[in-house]
Amino acid sequence: MIIDSFKEIVDESSNIVIFTGAGISTESGIPDFRSPTGIWSKNQPIEFQDFLSSEEMRVEFWKRKFAIDVTISQAKPNSGHMVIAKLSKSGSISNVITQNIDNLHQDSGIPSNKVIELHGNTTYAKCLDCNFRVELETIKKNFEDTKKPPLCSKCGGIIKTATISFGQSMPEDEMRRAQEATLSCDLFIVIGSSLKVYPAANFPILAKKNKSKLVILNREKTDLDTYADLVIHDEIGSFLLNSFR
Secondary structure: OHHHHHHHHHHOOOOEEEEEOHHHHHOOOOOOOOOOOOHHHOOOOOOHHHHHHOHHHHHHHHHHHHHHHHHHOOOOOOHHHHHHHHHHHHOOEEEEEEOOOOOHHHHOOOOHHHEEEOOEEEEEEEEOOOOOEEOHHHHHHHHHHHOOOOEOOOOOOEEEEEEOOOOOOOOHHHHHHHHHHHHHOOEEEEEOOOOOOOOOOHHHHHHHHOOOEEEEEOOOOOOOHHHOOEEEOOOHHHHHHHHOO
């Protein structure tokens, strides 16, 4: 059985890195961004340069943000997140590299220093100039009162959610940490990612080239399935739960 093959690979490994994408969080009710019925099929994403240059675009950005938050704020870690947290607690997993911005890995109990967020985190905001952190509740209240995008109370700079937008540079520290984790692991498990977004999708290839075993668990086929030692097309939460009861 494929579960037995999966468990055998996991049991034989001493340094596992998990790489997660949107597929693990859709089971928590968070809509996908890139799918044909995803959020971006209704509203094209706002480019980073447009966000910087146009107050009108920043207003639109925050309108969309608070509309989406109605769903995201209610989301809880699902069985897939919880199984990964259990493996992390046991010491089997060194790091979780994620393309997700929903904070659900941390909410499941994985320490923040073990979660490498390639695309940032949407549960708080920060100043683009001085990096001052701002909580969303404060921004939302002021935005509803003034209808103007927030500015930093410390330096007057533009405030944005702590996420990586189209046209914005990837975070150097997180990319470095992800590369180090990838090169040190002996098993790299992709969970719920279509592996279409680069440079993030380079990490499974890097792991494989560095003699790590590669497992891909995703509902649909990915472009990197042929690289993998084991490919599993199944529902993520139920498969992981059945594998580690």
